Amino acid sequence: MLTSQQKTLIQQTIPVLKANGTVLTDYFYHRMLSQVPExxxxxxxxxQRDGKQAKALANAVLAYAENIDDPSVLLPVIxxxxxxxxxxxxQAPDYSIVGEHLLHSISEVLSVPMEDELIGAWGAAYQELAALMIDTEKKIYAQLAKEQGGWSGWREFTIVKKVAETAKVSSLYLAPTDNLALPDYLPGQYISVRINVPSLGYKQPRQYSLSTAPNGQFFRITVKEEMLSQEPGYVSSTLHQQMQVGDLLEVSAPMGDFRVKDATKHNVLISAGIGITPMVAMLEGLTQKDNSTSLPAISFFMSHKMPHTMP
Ligand SMILES: Cc1cc2nc3c(=O)[nH]c(=O)nc-3n(C[C@H](O)[C@H](O)[C@H](O)COP(=O)(O)OP(=O)(O)OC[C@H]3O[C@@H](n4cnc5c(N)ncnc54)[C@H](O)[C@@H]3O)c2cc1C
Ligand code: HEM
Structure with missing residues (x-):
């Protein structure tokens, strides 16, 4: 439990940390990833490489500090x-690594010794948030593991089919290498896929929406090869150009809250570009349901040329 003095200290340093936000988060990630390369x-x-460094973590700690008097407002985000x-x-031990590097980063960026009460206060705030998150994650892992066909962590899958949808988009059909059951999932959910990226020499994870409704036999993801300034995306390019039927990859269990909220109502699915992937799964899910019940009106609108800003 944070003392009122610690809360005051944290509240006083929020503006300083916010002003140095980019410096702090860049410093933190560089420090942590160079010292713990795994x-x-x-x-x-x-x-990291395109400049949009994963600042979310440190920013979230700041948001927690800003709401230190009533952190419950952050629960949906958490x-x-x-x-x-x-x-x-x-996993829980990862929180100790992140905590250590975050506190050292605050100390080094603000030139405040680690023994200072300010670092103590930030340490206490981090511990509180970390404990809440570890507990929430423990419950999700347990829930995943007990589902029919479910698992927690990474599971090995094999690419059993690859379909070129366009010159830049491939669908990959993935089946668990252990040939055991697959869980049901909600159309709209995503999986994380982790593969070795030859140009980096180590593995990288990315999220991909499942692009079919659940069928108990395979997952399907549909991947667009990203390319910006002639630089191919690490994972999408490897999946699209290099990986073939028979290749192995690591997959985590379906996750996420993006789904059709009420299948009994009329649903309008609007999307664009590769963003249609979860919509395809939702549409399939809705039409499967409709075989047994009455058919709701489904409007499916997609355009690969939809402007980013609507008039
Ligand atoms: C919930 C969720 C669901 C998703 N579902 C899908 C899906 O169904 N299908 C899908 O295709 N994607 C999906 N994505 C996106 C996917 O996770 C990846 O972000 C995407 O495939 C790009 O990853 P990458 O490793 O290929 O690109 P990265 O290597 O991560 O690069 C990202 C972008 O930056 C560009 N870039 C990188 N470095 C440079 C540089 N030095 N100079 C210029 N440009 C650079 C790359 O070309 C690329 O465009 C989803 C993401 C989320 C979060
Ligand atoms: C209190 C501690 C933490 C907070 C507040 C936090 C916060 C966040 C936030 C806000 C996101 C973005 C979520 C999204 O995009 O949907 C995120 C993503 C992520 N977090 Fe955490 N996190 C914490 C601890 C950790 C730990 C311990 C690790 C592991 C070492 C970790 C690894 C990641 C990774 C890998 C991502 C995906 C983003 C990316 O790779 O770019 N986080 N975190």
């Missing part, structure tokens, strides 16, 4: 973050 197989190194963490197999 964590590169957990973080999205595409975010649940979403924990789902992402579970999808990436983040």
């Amino acid at each position: 964590l590169r197989e957990t973080f999205n190194m595409g975010h 649940t979403m973050i924990c789902q992402k963490h579970v999808s990436l197999n983040i």
